[in-house]
Amino acid sequence: MTQQAEPDAMPADDKHDAAPGETPRAPKRVTHADGFGAAFCASMAALCAEAAIGGTAALLVMLSRDHDSLPSGIVVVAGLVVAVALLAVLVSGFVTAVTVMPVLALARRVARRAGRAERWWWTLAAVPLVAAAAVVVFGGVAALGSLSLAPPPAYLLWWGALTVGLSPASLVAGAASRRVRDGRPVRMARRVVRDGLLAWLAVGALGAGAYGTGLVKVYEPPRLEKADLVGVWSDGHGGEVELTSTGTAVAKGLDNYVWDGMGHAQPKDCDGSGKWVPVKREGSVEGVSLTIGSCELARTWSVGGTGKEPRISHEVGKPGSGKHYTLAKVVAHKK
Template identity: 35%
Template sequence: MLVVSTLVGCLEVALAVVVVLLYVRTQPPPDTPVDHSALAAGLLSFGVITGVVAFLLSALFVLPAVALAGLPRRRSGGREAWWRVPPAVAVLVAPPVVGFAAYNRVEARSALLFWAAATAALSAGGLAARSRNPAQLRRVATWGSALVAGTGLLGALGLGTGLLPAYEPPLIGPATMPGTWVDHTGGTLVFTPDGRVTASGVGEHAPGDPPDGPSRRCAGSGTWTYAPGRDPRAQRVRVLVPGCAWPPEWSVGGTGSRPRIERPLGSPESGKRYGLRKATAGP
C-alpha cells in the first residue's frame, strides 16, 4: 500500500510537469535560453526529492486515512466504502495546513485552495492503495505512465496542429508604437506618432558583441518605422538613432497586453535577447 501510494504521488507530479512544459510553449520565451543539460540534471534531482516527499506524505497521511476509512467496516463487518477515504484525508491534512497558514498569515482563500488540492492529490493515492491485490502496483504503474505519456503526446499533437495555441508574437501595428518603452534597467525609447524616437540609457549591443559582455548605454534622437511582414514573427520596427550602434531592426515579442520590441544579444544563435516593453499608452 505504501509503495502504491508513493507511486501515485510521483505520477501526479510527473503529470503536472508535463502540463507545465506544455503551458510554457504557449507563453513568450525567456530572454535567456534554457540550459537543457542543467534542466535535465535538475529534473533528475527533483525526481529523487519527489520520491522521498511522496513516501513521507504517504506514510503520514495516506495510510492513516485508509486505516480510518476502514474502521466502520471492521467494526460492523460491512463492506468497505471508498468514499470514506477523501474525508479521512481531508481531516488529517487540515491541522498542518491550518497551523502553517496561521503561522505565516496566509489568506484564508489560498489556504482553502491548497487544502483542497492536497486532499485531492493524496486521496488519489489512498483510493489506489485500498486494493490489497498484488497486481495493483503493476496496474497503477501501467495506467499512470500511459496517462502521463498520453498527455504529453496529445499536447505535442495539439501544438503541432494548432489546436493548442503555441506562442506567437502579438500583431501590433504602427498605432501601438507611440509611447514609452522601457527595459529592465530603466532605459527608455519614447516613440511619437510623427515617426520620431528618443533614446535614453538604452542598452547598446553591436553585432558580434559577446552576449555576456558589459552593456554600453546610449542616448539620442532619431526616427522609427514599422514593417508588418508576412506574419507576426516577421514584423519589424526599424529604429535609427545616430550614435547608437545597434542593429536597426527590432522584432516584436511579449503579449497583446504587454508587447515588447527586442533584438538578439551577440549572434542570433546565442538565444539571448534584449528587449523593451510598452510602459504607457501615449507619448
C-alpha cells in the same frame, strides 16, 4: 530431604516448544498482515504518476505562454529530468507518510466505530479532513517562519489542491491494503505504474500532436524596435516609467526592489529621471537597460507579452524565484 523435580514434571508448553537439551523459548508471535507496505508503495506510485502527468501537462501549457527560457542541451535536460524524478520519489514518500497513511487510518477507525465494513467511500471522506489538518499545520509553520499569515483564499486554494491531489493516491493505497487483509494477490503498485506510464505517454502524444500540427504555437517574444519601447510603462498599481525617444527615463512611484536585513527583496518607491537603452540580440530588441540614479535603480528588463500588448519585466528576489515585477505599455486610446 530435598525433593527433586522429575523431567516429566515440566510444563506442557515448554515441552512442546523446546527440543530435548534446549532451553525453552517464548511462544512465537503471529503477525497479521495489515497491508501497510503494499499501501505505502501503491500511494508512492500513484503520487509519482500524478506528478509526471501533471508536470508534463503544465510544461505543454507553459510552452504556449510567456515564460523564461527553458534549459537547453542534452546533458542539462537529462540531469534535470533525473533530479526531478528523484525529488518526486522523495516527496511522494514524505506525502504518503504524513497524509495518505493518516487518511487510511482515519477511514479504518471511523468505519469500525460505525460498525461498517471498510469501503472506498470512507477513504474518500477522510481525505478533506486530513488535507485541512495538513494546511493548518504547514500553514502555521510557514506563518511562524515569515511572521505573517497568507490571505485566506490561499489556504482555501491549498486545501482544495491537496484534496484533489491526495484522493487518487488514497483510493489506490486503500484498495491495496484491503487486498492484503483479504489474502488476495497484490499488484496495485505495478498496475499504477503501468497505467500511469500509458497516461503520461498519451498526454505527451496529444501535446506533441497539438504543437506539431500548428494547432497550438510555441510562444515567442514580440519582435520590437526601439520606437516601440517609447512611451509610458505602468505596473497597474500607481508605479510607472516613461521612456522617451531621446533615451531619457522618468520614473514615478516605480518599485525598486532592494534587499533588507532579513534576506528579502522589499519594494521602495523610485522617483526621478535617468536613462534607458535597448538591449539587442541579432538585430532584435530583447530587453531594456534602465538606470535611475536618484534611487540607485539599475536593471535590465526582459521583453515579453505580445506585439499588441508588450511587457517588460525583471526577476524579483533570489535567482530562480519565479517572481517578476512586470510593466505593461500604456496604450493611448483615440477619442
